[in-house]
Amino acid sequence: MLAICAAVLLAVLCGLFVLLAVGPAYPQRIVSWSSVPDVAMLVALVALGVLVTLKRPGNLVGWALLLSGFGQLLGGVGDAYAELALLQHPAWKLPLGRTVAAIQAGSWTALMAGVFLLLVVFPAGRLESRRVRRWTIAVLACFAWAWLGVAARPGHLGSPFESYRSPLAPTQDHAAFLVLAVPVIVFCLGSIAIAGIRLVIRFRRSRGLERQQFKWLAANAGLLIVSLPFAAADSYSSSLASLPFSIALVALPVSVGIAVLRYRLYEIDRIVSKTLVYGSLTVILGAGYAGLVLAGQAVFASFAGGSKLAIAVSTLVVAALFLPVRSRLQRFVDRRFYRRRYDAQRTLESFGLRLRQQVDLGVLSADLLGAVHDTMEPTHLTLWLRQGGAP
Numbered sequence: 230m231l232a233i234c235a236a237v238l239l240a241v242l243c244g245l246f247v248l249l250a251v252g253p254a255y256p257q258r259i260v261s262w263s264s265v266p267d268v269a270m271l272v273a274l275v276a277l278g279v280l281v282t283l284k285r286p287g288n289l290v291g292w293a294l295l296l297s298g299f300g301q302l303l304g305g306v307g308d309a310y311a312e313l314a315l316l317q318h319p320a321w322k323l324p325l326g327r328t329v330a331a332i333q334a335g336s337w338t339a340l341m342a343g344v345f346l347l348l349v350v351f352p353a354g355r356l357e358s359r360r361v362r363r364w365t366i367a368v369l370a371c372f373a374w375a376w377l378g379v380a381a382r383p384g385h386l387g388s389p390f391e392s393y394r395s396p397l398a399p400t401q402d403h404a405a406f407l408v409l410a411v412p413v414i415v416f417c418l419g420s421i422a423i424a425g426i427r428l429v430i431r432f433r434r435s436r437g438l439e440r441q442q443f444k445w446l447a448a449n450a451g452l453l454i455v456s457l458p459f460a461a462a463d464s465y466s467s468s469l470a471s472l473p474f475s476i477a478l479v480a481l482p483v484s485v486g487i488a489v490l491r492y493r494l495y496e497i498d499r500i501v502s503k504t505l506v507y508g509s510l511t512v513i514l515g516a517g518y519a520g521l522v523l524a525g526q527a528v529f530a531s532f533a534g535g536s537k538l539a540i541a542v543s544t545l546v547v548a549a550l551f552l553p554v555r556s557r558l559q560r561f562v563d564r565r566f567y568r569r570r571y572d573a574q575r576t577l578e579s580f581g582l583r584l585r586q587q588v589d590l591g592v593l594s595a596d597l598l599g600a601v602h603d604t605m606e607p608t609h610l611t612l613w614l615r616q617g618g619a620p
Contacts, residue, residue, distance in 0.1 A: 266475035267305065273479050274298030274343075277486035288354030290489045293347035294482050300339025307333025315390060330386050331395040335379030341421065342372035348424035352442035352488050368420045371413045378410030442488040444497045449484040452477040506558045513554060518547045 278294030285291060307329045314326030349356065349365055356362040383398040383406055385391050432443040456473035487493065521543035 266478060267301070269475075269479045270482075271298060271301045271305065273482045274301065277482040281486055281489050284490055285354060288489060289350040289356070290347060290352065290354045290485060293343045293350065294485065295343070296346060297340045297343025300336045300341075300343065303339065304333050304336030307336065311390065315393060327386070327390075327393050327396050330390045330393065331380045331382075331397050334382075334387055335376040338372045338376040338379065338417070341417065342369055345369075345372070345417070345421045345424055347485065348421065348428050351428065351446060351485065352439060354489065364420075368417060371417050371420075375410060375414045375417055378406065378413065382406055382410070438491075438494070441494045441497065442491070445484040445488040445494075448497060448500065449477060449481050453481070506555065509558050510551075510555055513558075514547050514551065517550070518543050521546055 274294050275298035278291050278298055281288060281291030281294060283291075310323070311326055311330035311333060314321070314323035315330065319326075345368055346365065349361065356365055380395065381397040381399060382395060384394065386393050386395055432440075432447060435443050453474065456477055522540055
């Protein structure tokens with residue numbers, strides 16, 4: 230197991246070395262900001278895959294991460310090599326340029342196969358039953374067949390190799406490709422959808438520690454869904470609108486690693502709570518600030534420096550509203566999403582008030598037992614009080 234993980238890590242290092250080695254002949258691709266999320270995603274997948282595999286050898290989640298990382302690594306390195314051999318420096322006559330271009334065109338299937346396996350085995354890292362095991366093996370085999378089908382697709386290669394044909398195509402009959410490859414690809418993508426539905430069902434049925442593990446993945450999925458429209462509207466290089474989506478993609482293997490390794494597992498509730506509070510606070514105060522500035526400019530337009538005065542007044546108002554609005558939002562989030570914790574806080578506050586007013590030891594004992602029972606919900610509770618003074 231350790232040797233396999235070391236080999237995977239070496240493969241990653243070799244792939245990064247190839248990318249850096251072709252940098253002088255390939256500057257636009259390597260230094261482009263658009264490649265940063267892809268490289269970060271690759272490093273996160275492989276690093277967390279190796280870590281989870283080393284720490285939990287029998288857990289298939291680590292292998293799912295490694296499979297996705299392998300697909301992205303092979304696609305990136307193959308694409309760079311093919312462009313170098315066929316487009317950038319064809320005079321170098323590097324071998325197998327068209328073959329590598331054809332093979333890397335189907336590397337996305339390995340990435341999607343890793344996603345499918347992750348959805349099936351998360352978080353326990355094992356296949357639930359023999360039926361699920363057979364289904365998983367069949368889907369992974371179909372992903373391998375789909376990779377072969379894409380690599381052997383007849384006709385011209387995809388962008389930017391449109392002027393070349395695949396050397397792996399056994400025939401130029403497009404109908405045969407449609408019959409043999411397209412149904413398999415549709416089956417694989419449908420299986421991913423089914424695995425996602427099964428994951429949601431397991432999440433709804435989960436309790437205790439397993440539910441905390443699911444929360445890490447669910448929080449990251451929520452961030453992906455929220456940031457997806459911004460990523461669809463803008464490219465990486467045009468603006469920073471898609472930055473949250475890139476961060477969510479990189480954070481996905483990190484969230485999976487935390488959930489499987491159970492490192493600071495219960496921090497997710499605090500992270501989600503603070504994200505909801507400060508995200509809402511930013512939107513509310515930002516909108517309020519913009520409205521106050523516009524209204525202030527209209528009011529102070531007749532004064533010298535009216536625009537600056539409006540900005541100064543708006544800043545002071547927003548600063549004064551920060552703490553009250555944050556407190557109200559925190560109470561609303563706790564009451565709406567963390568009702569149990571909110572009720573526990575209310576119980577403790579109520580007990581604290583009674584503690585300052587009550588002097589009867591019997592009544593205090595009953596109040597203490599009631600507060601502990603309501604907040605901690607123990608199966609058995611006993612209060613022991615030492616009689617007499619200190620020894």
